[in-house]
Amino acid sequence: MILQNLGRFIxxxxxxxxxxxxxxxxxxxxxxxxxxxxxxxxxxAAGMEILDAEYREEPPSGIEAAMFTQLPRPRLTEKSASDLxxxxxxxxxxxxxxxxxxxxxxxxxxDFFYEEIEDQFLNAALGYESDSIDKRFIDVTTxxxxxxxxxxxxxxxxxxxxxxxxxxxxAIFLTPMRGAVGFDNGVAEAGVYFGSVALAASFLTxxxxxxxxxVVQQRNLMNLDNYVTSKFARINNKFQVAKRRxxxxxxxxxxxxxxxxxxxxxxxxxxxxxxxxxxFLCETMLRNKFYQLRRNTTLYWVAGMVxxxxxxxxxxxxxxxxxxxxxxxxxxxxxxxxxxxxxxxVMTRATGMMFRVLESNEWSRFHIINLDRTIRDHVGEDxxxxxxxxxxxxxx
Numbered sequence: 063m064i065l066q067n068l069g070r071f072i073x074x075x076x077x078x079x080x081x082x083x084x085x086x087x088x089x090x091x092x093x094x095x096x097x098x099x100x101x102x103x104x105x106x107a108a109g110m111e112i113l114d115a116e117y118r119e120e121p122p123s124g125i126e127a128a129m130f131t132q133l134p135r136p137r138l139t140e141k142s143a144s145d146l147x148x149x150x151x152x153x154x155x156x157x158x159x160x161x162x163x164x165x166x167x168x169x170x171x172x173d174f175f176y177e178e179i180e181d182q183f184l185n186a187a188l189g190y191e192s193d194s195i196d197k198r199f200i201d202v203t204t205x206x207x208x209x210x211x212x213x214x215x216x217x218x219x220x221x222x223x224x225x226x227x228x229x230x231x232x233a234i235f236l237t238p239m240r241g242a243v244g245f246d247n248g249v250a251e252a253g254v255y256f257g258s259v260a261l262a263a264s265f266l267t268x269x270x271x272x273x274x275x276x277v278v279q280q281r282n283l284m285n286l287d288n289y290v291t292s293k294f295a296r297i298n299n300k301f302q303v304a305k306r307r308x309x310x311x312x313x314x315x316x317x318x319x320x321x322x323x324x325x326x327x328x329x330x331x332x333x334x335x336x337x338x339x340x341x342f343l344c345e346t347m348l349r350n351k352f353y354q355l356r357r358n359t360t361l362y363w364v365a366g367m368v369x370x371x372x373x374x375x376x377x378x379x380x381x382x383x384x385x386x387x388x389x390x391x392x393x394x395x396x397x398x399x400x401x402x403x404x405x406x407x408v409m410t411r412a413t414g415m416m417f418r419v420l421e422s423n424e425w426s427r428f429h430i431i432n433l434d435r436t437i438r439d440h441v442g443e444d445x446x447x448x449x450x451x452x453x454x455x456x457x458x
Contacts, residue, residue, distance in 0.1 A: 113137075113205065129221075129270075130213045130278040135285040136202045138292050140195065143299035151304060151329040157194060158336030161187055177350050184347045188340070199293060199344060206286045207351040210279065210416065211358050217275045218362040218409050219369065222267050226401050227373040229263035234381050234394070252390045256397035264404040271408055276415060283419040290348065291425055297337050297344075298426035304334035305436050309443065334436065342428040352417070359413045367406055374398035 113136060141150075164187060170179040188196040233256065308330035312323060378398065382391045 113202070129274055130216060131209050132278045133206060133209055133282050133285060136198075136289045138289065138296070139198050140293050140296040141300075142296055143303040146300050146303050148326055148329065151307070151326075151333040154304075154336050155329045155332040157189060158332045158339065160189065160192075161336065161339060177354055180346075180350055184343055184350065187343050188347070196340065196344065200347065202289065203286075203347060203351050206282060207354060210282060210355055213275060213279055213282075214355075214359050214412055215362050217271060218359070218366040218412065221270050221275075222366050222405050222409060223369040223373055225267050225270065226263045226370055226398075226405060227377065229266065230259060230374065230377050230394075230398060230401070233259040234377055234384075252393040253396065256393050257400065260397040260401040260404075263401045264408075267405045268408050271412075279416060280419050283416060287420050291421070294341060294344070294426040297341055298431055301334050301337035301341075301431055304330050304337060305440070308334060309440055331440070335433075338428060338431055338433040341426070341431065345428055355416065356413055359416070363406070363409050363412070366409065367402065370402050370405065374402065 113133060166183065170182075185191070185200060188194060188200060190197050190200050308327060311327045311330055374395075378391060378395055381394055382388075
């Protein structure tokens with residue numbers, strides 16, 4: 063927290079200028095939709111081709127596309143509730159039966175990370191191998207997780223250390239040119255010189271972080287958020303439709319159709335149970351992906367800082383071997399430490415930035431569909447009707 067506040071205080075002039083520049087650019091490239099600024103080459107670069115159908119234009123050729131990977135909003139394949147028929151309800155009932163009969167492994171393998179064990183269970187529960195309707199959801203969330211991780215790894219593990227190393231290496235290369243550098247009159251001027259270098263490196267790092275990294279990551283997250291919002295909303299709508307059909311199925315049937323009544327009532331009831339279970343399992347799958355994103359971002363930050371310290375240390379050793387005074391080496395060390403402090407404070411915002419974009423409070427989540435109330439009302443209403451007709455027939 064201290065590093066974050068310090069980083070915000072030091073970089074607030076840069077952030078103010080950048081906001082003004084980005085405000086003018088939003089009407090151009092930044093204002094385009096993600097689907098129009100992506101191409102099939104980006105999906106292939108991510109290692110999967112499941113989003114090829116979303117791409118309609120050539121991939122972007124700007125700095126953003128060259129440095130980081132951007133994905134479009136995935137195409138939603140979940141059918142709407144208006145298309146829900148009894149035949150589909152029968153199909154969903156079969157999927158529910160497969161899930162409820164799934165043999166949950168009590169003794170999973172222990173040679174993988176736990177999230178991989180959980181991922182295997184969720185894949186089986188959602189019918190990944192059987193090519194169920196949620197197979198695409200699993201593929202899409204996995205692709206976005208990998209893409210977000212890749213972009214973060216490039217920023218924290220590659221670009222941030224490389225920028226600092228390159229800027230300070232150029233500055234050290236210029237130090238023998240005393241006339242050009244102009245700090246041969248004292249250590250104070252060397253401190254000013256290397257301090258300016260540290261601020262320049264910090265500015266470049268913050269610039270790359272804010273654009274294109276942050277812009278691309280936010281677009282990816284917004285596209286993922288839109289996809290999840292739409293999918294969960296459709297599952298919730300189908301849950302509501304199946305619930306109403308299950309509650310009212312007897313109104314369209316007669317005693318002569320009791321076999322069909324029994325089958326349809328069972329199919330609709332099992333369907334709305336399965337829709338609720340799907341929401342829970344899909345949420346658990348997202349939780350699994352987001353946990354990996356948060357953990358990996360922290361690991362990339364730590365590894366990037368270690369690489370940065372190692373790079374600065376190697377430059378300091380090289381500077382000491384050039385014959386400059388020890389005071390100059392100390393000035394370089396202080397400036398390098400300042401850069402690492404600022405860069406580290408900026409990079410710690412990567413995880414928070416990612417999860418501020420997601421609007422999980424707008425998702426139709428499992429805990430707000432009231433499955434418990436639905437079951438209670440459904441069973442209670444059926445039992446009430448049974449008792450009512452029994453007593454009516456008894457009095458007649």
